[in-house]
Amino acid sequence: MSSLTYIFKRLLMMIPTFFLVMIIIFLLVRLLPGDPAIAMAGDRASDADIQAIRERLGLTEPMLVQFWLFLSNTVQGDLGQSILMRTDVIDVIADRLPITVFLTIYSVALSLLIAGPLAFVAALNRGRWPDAVIRTVFQIGLSMPVFYIGLVLLTFLAAQLRLFPVGGYGDTFGERLYHLFLPSITVALYTSAIIMRNLRSAVIEVLDAEYVQFARAKGLPSRLVLGRHVLRNALISTVTLLGLSIGNLMSGTLVTETVFAVPGMGRLMLEAIFARDYPLIQGLTLTFAILVSFVFLMTDLFQSRLDPRMRLQ
Amino acid sequence: MSMEDQKPILEVNELNTTFHRNGRALPAVRDVSFSVARGEVLGLVGESGSGKSVTLRSIIGLARRYGDVTGQVRWKGSDLVAMPDRVLRHKQGREIAMIFQEPMTSLNPLLTVGLQLEESLRAHTDLQRKARHDRAVEMLDLVGIPSAAQRLKDYPHQFSGGMRQRVMIAIALAANPKLLLADEPTTALDVTIQAQILDLILRLAQDMDMGVVLVTHDLGVVAQTCDNLAVMYAGRIVEQGPVRDVLRAPGHPYTVGLMRSVPENLPPRTPLSSVPGVPPSLDALPTGCVFAPRCSSCIEPCLQDRPALTLITDRRQVACFNPVTNAKGNVA
Ligand SMILES: Nc1ncnc2c1ncn2[C@@H]1O[C@H](COP(=O)(O)OP(=O)(O)OP(=O)(O)O)[C@@H](O)[C@H]1O
Numbered sequence: 001m002s003s004l005t006y007i008f009k010r011l012l013m014m015i016p017t018f019f020l021v022m023i024i025i026f027l028l029v030r031l032l033p034g035d036p037a038i039a040m041a042g043d044r045a046s047d048a049d050i051q052a053i054r055e056r057l058g059l060t061e062p063m064l065v066q067f068w069l070f071l072s073n074t075v076q077g078d079l080g081q082s083i084l085m086r087t088d089v090i091d092v093i094a095d096r097l098p099i100t101v102f103l104t105i106y107s108v109a110l111s112l113l114i115a116g117p118l119a120f121v122a123a124l125n126r127g128r129w130p131d132a133v134i135r136t137v138f139q140i141g142l143s144m145p146v147f148y149i150g151l152v153l154l155t156f157l158a159a160q161l162r163l164f165p166v167g168g169y170g171d172t173f174g175e176r177l178y179h180l181f182l183p184s185i186t187v188a189l190y191t192s193a194i195i196m197r198n199l200r201s202a203v204i205e206v207l208d209a210e211y212v213q214f215a216r217a218k219g220l221p222s223r224l225v226l227g228r229h230v231l232r233n234a235l236i237s238t239v240t241l242l243g244l245s246i247g248n249l250m251s252g253t254l255v256t257e258t259v260f261a262v263p264g265m266g267r268l269m270l271e272a273i274f275a276r277d278y279p280l281i282q283g284l285t286l287t288f289a290i291l292v293s294f295v296f297l298m299t300d301l302f303q304s305r306l307d308p309r310m311r312l313q
Numbered sequence: 314m315s316m317e318d319q320k321p322i323l324e325v326n327e328l329n330t331t332f333h334r335n336g337r338a339l340p341a342v343r344d345v346s347f348s349v350a351r352g353e354v355l356g357l358v359g360e361s362g363s364g365k366s367v368t369l370r371s372i373i374g375l376a377r378r379y380g381d382v383t384g385q386v387r388w389k390g391s392d393l394v395a396m397p398d399r400v401l402r403h404k405q406g407r408e409i410a411m412i413f414q415e416p417m418t419s420l421n422p423l424l425t426v427g428l429q430l431e432e433s434l435r436a437h438t439d440l441q442r443k444a445r446h447d448r449a450v451e452m453l454d455l456v457g458i459p460s461a462a463q464r465l466k467d468y469p470h471q472f473s474g475g476m477r478q479r480v481m482i483a484i485a486l487a488a489n490p491k492l493l494l495a496d497e498p499t500t501a502l503d504v505t506i507q508a509q510i511l512d513l514i515l516r517l518a519q520d521m522d523m524g525v526v527l528v529t530h531d532l533g534v535v536a537q538t539c540d541n542l543a544v545m546y547a548g549r550i551v552e553q554g555p556v557r558d559v560l561r562a563p564g565h566p567y568t569v570g571l572m573r574s575v576p577e578n579l580p581p582r583t584p585l586s587s588v589p590g591v592p593p594s595l596d597a598l599p600t601g602c603v604f605a606p607r608c609s610s611c612i613e614p615c616l617q618d619r620p621a622l623t624l625i626t627d628r629r630q631v632a633c634f635n636p637v638t639n640a641k642g643n644v645a
Pocket residue numbers: 332333334339341359360361362363364365366367368379595
C-alpha cells in the first residue's frame with residue numbers, strides 16, 4: 001500500500017470520529033451554565049431583546065434541528081459568527097491558529113533540544129553521577145506546575161531583568177522566536193522532563209539490545225553506533241509519546257498563553273468560555289480536535305518511515 | 314588438523330571479568346587462560362551461567378563497557394585488554410568477529426541487511442561504494458542466501474531465523490577476520506537447520522583459515538568439529554585439552570558428569586544435560602573448590618583450597634585435587 005492510499009484511508013477513518021466529536025462539542029457547549037443571549041444582551045436588556053437574540057442564534061429551534069444546522073454549516077466551512085468578536089468564527093480562528101501552532105512547535109523543538117542530549121548523557125552514564133543529577137533536576141521540573149514556572153520566569157526574566165518581553169507576539173520570525181521564548185520554555189521545561197525520562201529509558205534499553213552489541217562487535221565508530229543504531233530505535237517510542245501527549249501540550253498552551261498574554265487560541269478559548277460565545281467555543285474545540293488528529297496521523301507516518309515492520313499494514 | 318606446529322594467534326592469559334550489581338562483585342570469569350591457533354576450532358562448553366558468553370565478550374572488548382576486565386588477551390603482539398577503544402575498534406570486526414546466539418534480536422530491525430553489511434565494510438576496508446555493494450552481494454551469496462543482490466534491500470524481519478543467522482555470519486565475516494567467536498550460533502534455530510548453519514560456519518572457517526571459538530551445549534558437536542575443548546564451571550576453566558583426549562578419559566569430575574549424561578552410541582548433536590544439583594551463585598561461591606557441593610569425589614582439601622588448573626598429561630589440564638583416572642568416555 002502506498003503512503004497516499006494509507007493517508008486517504010486514515011482520513012476516511014476519521015469521519016466517524018469527527019461526527020462523535022461534533023456531538024460532544026454540541027452538547028458540551030449547551031451544558032455550560034449560563035445563557036449566551038443574556039450575556040450578549042447585557043444587564044439592562046428586556047426579555048424581548050433577549051428573545052430576539054435567541055432567535056437570531058437559532059437557540060429557539062429544537063435540539064436536533066440545531067444540531068443539524070451546526071453539522072451542515074460546519075461541513076460547508078461555516079462556523080457561524082462569534083458573539084464576542086462580531087466576526088466570522090473561521091476568520092478569528094485563522095487569525096489565532098498560526099500563533100498557537102507556532103508556540104506548540106516551538107515548545108516541542110525546545111523540549112527535544114533540552115531532553116535529547118541530556119537523555120543520552122544520562123543513559124550513557126547510567127547509575128553514575130551525571131545520570132543522578134540530570135534525573136533529579138528533571139524530577140523537580142515535573143513536580144512544578146506549568147503555571148507556577150511561568151509566573152516565576154515572567155516576573156524574573158521579563159519584569160526584573162527585562163530580558164524578554166512580557167507579552168505580545170511580534171511580526172517577523174525572529175521577533176516571534178524572541179517574544180514566544182518564555183511561554184515556550186515554560187511548556188518545554190515540563191514536556192522535556194517527560195521526554196527525557198522516556199528517551200533515557202529507551203536509550204538504556206536499546207544500548208543493551210543484542211543488535212547494538214553486534215554493531216559494536218563489528219568495530220563501528222561510536223558515533224555511528226549511537227547515531228544510527230541507538231538513536232533511531234530509541235526515537236520510536238519517544239515519538240509515539242510526543243504524539244500522544246500533543247493533547248496535553250495544547251491544553252498547556254491554554255494556561256501559558258493566558259499567563260504570558262499571547263493572543264493564541266488557548267487564551268481565546270478561555271475568553272470564549274467566559275463570554276458564553278457558543279459558536280466560537282465550538283469552532284475552537286473543533287480546531288483543536290483537527291489539530292490533534294493531524295498530529296496523530298503525522299506520528300503514525302513518521303513511525304512507519306522509521307520502522308519498516310510498521311509498513312504495509 | 315595439526316595444531317602442534319601452529320603458533321597460537323590468540324592467547325588469553327588469566328582473564329578475569331567482574332560485574333558489580335547492587336554493591337556486590339560478581340566474578341563472572343576467573344583465571345581463564347587458553348589459546349587458539351589459525352584454523353583451530355576450540356569448543357567451549359559448560360552449563361548455563363558458567364561464563365562462556367562473558368568470556369567471548371571480554372575477548373572482543375564488549376564486556377569492559379559494563380564490567381571490569383583484567384588479565385591479557387594477546388593478539389598479534391598486542392594486548393586487547395589494555396588497548397584503547399579507538400585502536401581496539403580496528404581489531405573488532407576486522408580481525409576478530411563475533412556471532413551471537415539470537416538471530417532474531419542481533420540484527421537492527423530498522424536497517425536493511427545491505428546497510429548492516431556495508432557499514433562493516435566501510436569501517437574496515439577502502440572499498441568504494443560500488444565495490445562494497447559487490448562484496449556485500451558476494452558475502453550473501455557465500456552464506457547461501459538465494460538472489461542475494463535483491464535481498465540486500467530487505468529488512469531483517471523479511472528473513473527466516475536460519476536465513477537471518479546466515480546474514481549475521483555474512484556480516485561478521487565480511488571484513489575477512491582471522492578469529493571467529495561463535496556464541497551458540499545454532500541454539501535458537503530449528504533442529505533441522507542447526508546442522509546446516511554449523512557446517513557453513515566450519516566450512517567458511519576452514520576456507521578462510523580462521524581460528525574459531527565455538528560455544529556450544531552439544532558434546533556431539535564438540536566431538537565431531539572441535540580440535541580442543543575447554544570446560545567451564547562457575548566462571549573458571551576446570552578442564553581443557555585436545556578433544557579426543559578429554560572425551561576419552563576426562564579428568565575433572567564435572568566433565569565426567571557432563572559425559573555421563575550423554576547416552577552410549579551417542580546420536581549426533583545430543584544436547585548436554587546437566588549434572589545433579591545447581592551451580593553456585595556468583596556472589597556466594599564456596600571457599601574451596603567451586604564444584605565441591607556437587608562433587609562425588611570431594612575430599613578434605615577440596616573444602617579449603619581452590620584447585621589450580623594443572624597439567625595432568627602433556628597437553629591436558631585439570632583443576633582438581635582428586636581427578637578421575639578411570640572414567641570411560643563414551644563420546645569420542
Ligand atoms: N551484564 C551483566 N551484569 C551482571 N552479571 C552478568 C552480566 N552478564 C552476565 N552476567 C552473569 O555472568 C554469569 C555468566 O554469564 P554468561 O552469559 O557468560 O553465561 P553462559 O555460560 O554464556 O550461559 P548460557 O549458556 O546461558 O549462555 C551469569 O551468572 C550471569 O548472570
